[in-house]
Amino acid sequence: MAKKLFPTLVCCALACLALMGLSACSQGAPDGAPEAEASTEKLVVGYDNSYPPYGFIGDDGKPCGLDLDLAQAVCDRLGWELECQAIDWDAKDALMNQGSINCIWNGFTMEGREDKYTFSEPYMLNEQVIVVKKGSGIGGYDGLAGRTVATQVDSAALEVLQSDRADLAATFGSLDQITDYNNAFAQLESGLVDAVACDLSIAAYQTSANPDAFVMLDEPLSSEHYAVGFKLGDTERAEKVTQALKELAADGTAKEICERYAEYGVDYDGNWTLG
Incomplete structure (x- = not known):
């Protein structure tokens, strides 16, 4: 990142x-000290x-x-x-x-x-969202058809895309599982992947830190709680x-x-x- x-x-x-x-x-409690301090x-x-x-x-x-x-x-x-x-x-x-x-x-x-x-x-209330490269021409979910979408291994975004939004994921060219979001966004910036599915907070951080590089799609994948x-x-x-x-x-x-x-x-x- x-x-x-x-x-x-x-x-x-x-x-x-x-x-x-x-x-x-x-250590054992010092002389005269409450024994609770030792546990x-x-x-x-x-x-x-x-x-x-x-x-x-x-x-x-x-x-x-x-x-x-x-x-x-x-x-x-x-x-x-x-x-x-x-x-x-x-x-x-x-x-x-x-x-x-x-x-x-x-x-x-x-x-x-x-x-x-x-x-x-x-x-905390959170959402799962999708971030794309600015200027990619991807303005909504339809634009993800045939594209490579990355997310973190064992993440909430992955679970959503494998369950409630499996129909959407089926339109992707591939759904790549990457070890961490630092790597995922580096790959998005370099063009190795076309989109990243992640938590709203991750997306907000990336888009504010890199306003000329990334943009978040308007429609969230899901809402959830931490x-x-x-x-x-x-x-x-x-x-x-x-x-x-x-x-x-x-x-x-x-x-x-x-x-x-x-x-x-x-x-x-x-x-x-x-x-």
Whole structure:
């Protein structure tokens, strides 16, 4: 993806310090200290670090993003430790089952995945859309017939095109699955693909960062909701995160975090759903 200078708020795990015995969680409670300090709960977030504005690498080389900021604010509210792990998106289920991560918080669509995860209540409204190269002559879905459309592997856009909009996908010349959206948009710019199907926020970021290169088609593929995904049955943790998110909305913290990413197309009033 093209890069711009944006405000960067970093949340990053200190797991290596814990292993070295420098974290309070790995040490016994000091004399006279409450024993609870030795058993702080840890939220281990799996995220894609090439998925702005939700999780990405900033210009300073450090991880940042709206969902990482929200995760940090939730952990601060709950008194938890936060660890953020950049993952191969295609491996997220295996990592969850292994216990390497205990949640997925990364612009994660809940529709169609309700039987695979226990979700928090949804906090963001999103759409799946299609972006084409400016001047391509593609003004609507009819123009995609016989064309090469790319999307990220195991993405919500892919699921929509393989289910509810399979009739549309059948008109494409091909539907390519690419490892990340950075690569997808690089291929769109170079002409290797004709369109990219992605989340609205990704499209808004790309079209605002590259106004002379890309344009978004008017009609969305679908509307959906983002939520935090936990291992199936992890209801207690999901409920605690939901409650913390509601409190962040009530005191204005969630709005302030969303406003940090306004240049990426995030609109608190239009996108936030949890109150």
